[in-house]
Amino acid sequence: MTKSVIALDHIELTLGSGASSVHVLKGISLNINYGQSVGIVGPSGSGKSTLLMVLAGLEHVDSGSVQIAGEKLESMSEDQIAAFRGRNIGIVFQSFHLIPNMTALENVAVPLELAGNPDAFGIAENVLAAVGLADRITHYPGELSGGEQQRVAIARALAPSPKILIADEPTGNLDTATGRQITDLLFEKQKEFGVTLVLVTHDATLAARCDREIRVRSGLIEADEHAPELAKSA
Numbered sequence: 330m331t332k333s334v335i336a337l338d339h340i341e342l343t344l345g346s347g348a349s350s351v352h353v354l355k356g357i358s359l360n361i362n363y364g365q366s367v368g369i370v371g372p373s374g375s376g377k378s379t380l381l382m383v384l385a386g387l388e389h390v391d392s393g394s395v396q397i398a399g400e401k402l403e404s405m406s407e408d409q410i411a412a413f414r415g416r417n418i419g420i421v422f423q424s425f426h427l428i429p430n431m432t433a434l435e436n437v438a439v440p441l442e443l444a445g446n447p448d449a450f451g452i453a454e455n456v457l458a459a460v461g462l463a464d465r466i467t468h469y470p471g472e473l474s475g476g477e478q479q480r481v482a483i484a485r486a487l488a489p490s491p492k493i494l495i496a497d498e499p500t501g502n503l504d505t506a507t508g509r510q511i512t513d514l515l516f517e518k519q520k521e522f523g524v525t526l527v528l529v530t531h532d533a534t535l536a537a538r539c540d541r542e543i544r545v546r547s548g549l550i551e552a553d554e555h556a557p558e559l560a561k562s563a
């Protein structure tokens with residue numbers, strides 16, 4: 330139990346209201362260990378992104394329990410959850426979500442600075458160098474390629490040294506070669522930073538590189554396989 334950085338106990342969630350409400354998560358229980366890489370796959374609309382939002386405390390479950398790094402999210406206030414997320418969880422999106430009127434350096438440093446880090450710009454510069462962008466720090470997102478923008482987003486996610494890195498289709502907006510570079514970077518930094526990686530992907534090759542692959546269907550876990558078992562069944 331102490332090894333779990335993520336512990337979900339029978340979580341259920343319905344989104345929307347009235348006729349348009351959707352029972353998205355239908356009772357998911359899941360434990361993920363510190364430092365593990367987990368690939369989440371499944372059909373479009375099966376609840377993958379919603380599951381990530383729950384892990385990040387950005388959606389609240391209707392029932393069940395969400396424990397992250399030993400803390401139960403349901404016992405925290407919104408402000409506490411926001412602060413907890415800032416310290417513990419980095420998020421990377423398919424569409425990068427950078428702030429267009431901030432440079433690469435500012436995109437990484439400003440959230441750190443807002444969190445009260447006295448060395449925000451020093452850390453941001455180091456992490457940007459670690460993702461291969463030492464010579465791009467004064468560029469604005471519009472002056473960077475898609476792959477470079479995703480590198481900035483990865484740097485921003487890793488800069489606070491979170492315990493968990495969440496990535497939702499991180500290569501979905503990139504060409505194959507760039508997507509491969511970003512994938513390599515994610516796994517390299519996962520090891521370097523010792524972070525737990527939870528990755529939603531359509532890419533079977535990418536999912537297969539994870540320590541564990543979880544298949545979601547219609548709001549339920551359909552399959553949950555660790556790498557050695559995957560290899561055996563292949």
Ligand SMILES: Nc1ncnc2c1ncn2[C@@H]1O[C@H](COP(=O)(O)OP(=O)(O)O)[C@@H](O)[C@H]1O
Pocket residue numbers: 344345346349350351353371372373374375376377378379380
């Ligand atoms: N705010 C919302 N209101 C109603 N339904 C929603 C809302 N957000 C997501 N859904 C529905 O929940 C289901 C799961 O969505 P999502 O988690 O984004 O799936 P995935 O990431 O696996 O494609 C979909 O059917 C989607 O239409």
Ligand SMILES: [Mg+2]
Pocket residue numbers: 377378379497
């Ligand atoms: Mg999705």
